[in-house]
């Protein structure tokens with residue numbers, strides 16, 4: 001036990017200093033396995049693996065499988081597939097030998113993993129490798145990215161770096177490609193650089209390779225956070241949650257690249273809140289707010305005001321609108337709104353909305369908040385002629401016609417049951433089509449507008465009106 005602890009301490013020191021490279025790991029007294037363990041592993045390999053594998057490219061082909069090239073389990077291309085010992089170990093533990101899965105005992109799987117580490121130049125140490133998930137995830141086989149790339153703050157335009165996606169591609173090849181294509185099938189047929197997948201997921205007598213990042217996936221996972229969590233908690237399907245944190249992040253970076261999202265200057269990090277504000281718009285949608293700056297948006301603040309220089313209104317975000325971890329924070333003072341430069345008439349608008357509970361609140365019936373979404377704004381003033389989708393709590397998503405009239409119904413019962421507890425994110429959808437408007441909360445239709453006067457495209461506005469709220473993942477499709 002104490003030997004194990006001292007090993008972890010050693011590794012900890014290695015990791016908190018400068019990033020450990022191959023050589024740094026070698027210079028530490030502790031490796032991830034013992035020499036004796038690797039020697040046992042060599043015998044396991046001979047018996048259970050060598051029929052299909054080799055760790056030496058130049059070795060003569062094994063007897064018994066003439067004509068079949070053995071798959072090499074050594075070399076740079078192989079080691080690049082595993083961020084930590086966890087990925088390598090679990091791949092063997094749950095899927096190998098492929099003709100007799102789970103046929104070895106745990107010690108044999110550990111030993112053969114030790115042997116593969118040794119064969120790939122990772123030095124032995126004084127403590128044997130044991131089946132301890134958390135510890136294995138810490139046994140990093142590749143250097144971590146330099147600390148400077150991990151600084152969090154505003155999210156850069158890209159969600160990941162090109163280098164991260166490259167690492168992710170190797171990890172994907174090691175742990176996912178058995179069952180998945182990263183992009184769409186057509187992309188590979190066109191001679192894309194994706195590794196060839198397979199053998200696939202067994203569905204009855206067929207083996208199916210499942211493309212990721214297609215329309216189906218993005219229809220109900222609309223942020224990087226959703227994609228990450230799905231992957232992190234359920235994949236690889238045979239040994240979920242078994243890879244290191246860095247592997248999952250790098251794989252997600254690769255999936256984003258495969259989908260065509262551009263790389264940026266900063267690595268994707270494990271900040272879940274920030275990841276949940278990184279919008280992955282559904283097919284046909286695009287983002288109205290990029291999470292890092294206010295490009296495409298304008299402002300008007302000041303009760304009763306029109307914009308400067310003619311009016312009294314400020315056109316700066318000031319302290320009223322701020323970006324926090326990829327979300328727009330609206331302070332509520334003074335009154336005003338942020339609006340889209342572009343105009344829309346027939347559209348589906350989707351966004352996440354969060355009310356901020358206040359100190360001293362005893363129950364949700366105490367709570368009052370206010371904001372709103374202004375539709376069809378033509379001329380700017382606080383408040384402009386528009387159809388307001390109410391954000392006022394507790395009557396959210398009802399309609400307030402400003403300087404106009406409208407016929408609508410709003411279902412208070414549905415609203416109450418659909419609204420998430422205060423402080424949690426709600427998803428809001430506004431559909432405008434052919435002179436009617438439908439508003440849904442968390443997938444449930446709350447309000448229907450059957451008549452209004454607006455026939456021209458107008459700006460979309462989001463109100464600051466006396467209470468703190470957050471908005472994120474604002475996206476729109478036009479139809």
Ligand code: HEC
Pocket residue numbers: 044045048049050051052053071072073078081088091092095096097098099112113173174178198199
């Ligand atoms: C009957 C043939 C067969 C046997 C025996 C076998 N494997 Fe495999 N192994 C495969 C095939 C086929 C693949 C590639 C498909 C995949 O990744 O599932 C593979 C892939 C692997 C990989 C991933 C290689 C990479 O570069 O992605 C590892 C690691 C591995 N095997 C370890 C082992 C170990 C350890 C044993 C012995 C305990 C073993 N295998 C026994 C057929 C076999």
Ligand code: HEC
Pocket residue numbers: 172175176177178179180200201210212213216217227230231234235236237238251
């Ligand atoms: C042995 C086969 C297998 C492996 C290996 C595997 N997956 Fe999967 N994956 C599946 C199956 C089956 C599903 C569908 C069922 C589900 O969603 O859980 C799936 C679903 C997914 C989905 C959701 C797709 C959607 O449209 O909803 C994602 C994302 C995903 N996998 C990512 C990964 C990643 C990343 C890896 C590697 C770390 C991986 N998978 C490894 C079998 C596999």
